[in-house]
Amino acid sequence: MSYFEEMTQKARAAVSTAAGKAREVADSAKISASIIAEKRELDKNYRAIGQWYACENEGKEVPEAIADVIAAVRASQEKIAELQAKREEAECAEAVVPEEGKVCPVCGKISDTKFCPHCGAPME
Numbered sequence: 001m002s003y004f005e006e007m008t009q010k011a012r013a014a015v016s017t018a019a020g021k022a023r024e025v026a027d028s029a030k031i032s033a034s035i036i037a038e039k040r041e042l043d044k045n046y047r048a049i050g051q052w053y054a055c056e057n058e059g060k061e062v063p064e065a066i067a068d069v070i071a072a073v074r075a076s077q078e079k080i081a082e083l084q085a086k087r088e089e090a091e092c093a094e095a096v097v098p099e100e101g102k103v104c105p106v107c108g109k110i111s112d113t114k115f116c117p118h119c120g121a122p123m124e
Helices: 003-056 064-094
Strands: none
Touching: 003 064
């Protein structure tokens, strides 16, 4: 066997080994991605169960083991309601802007700037 043939065989063996390793890595990556997707789905289902439970037991006594979590959920709901009310007040206050300027094609606010200060859309 000539030197060239021997090197060709070694190169083919190396390529074959590399291809096998690449397939193993790809398979492992696919499995890892599937695991991550399943974990996301599991988390989504757990959240749905928790949300259902919190809504079903609103105003009722809950087991001591989750009383702190339910209290935190209710505190967050109250905080969100407060923040939404503040946002609505701010938007109403901003609505008293003089009628000069252009109407934003995205959010409908009036401004005389190049870009809408509310949503960032270019004012045409």
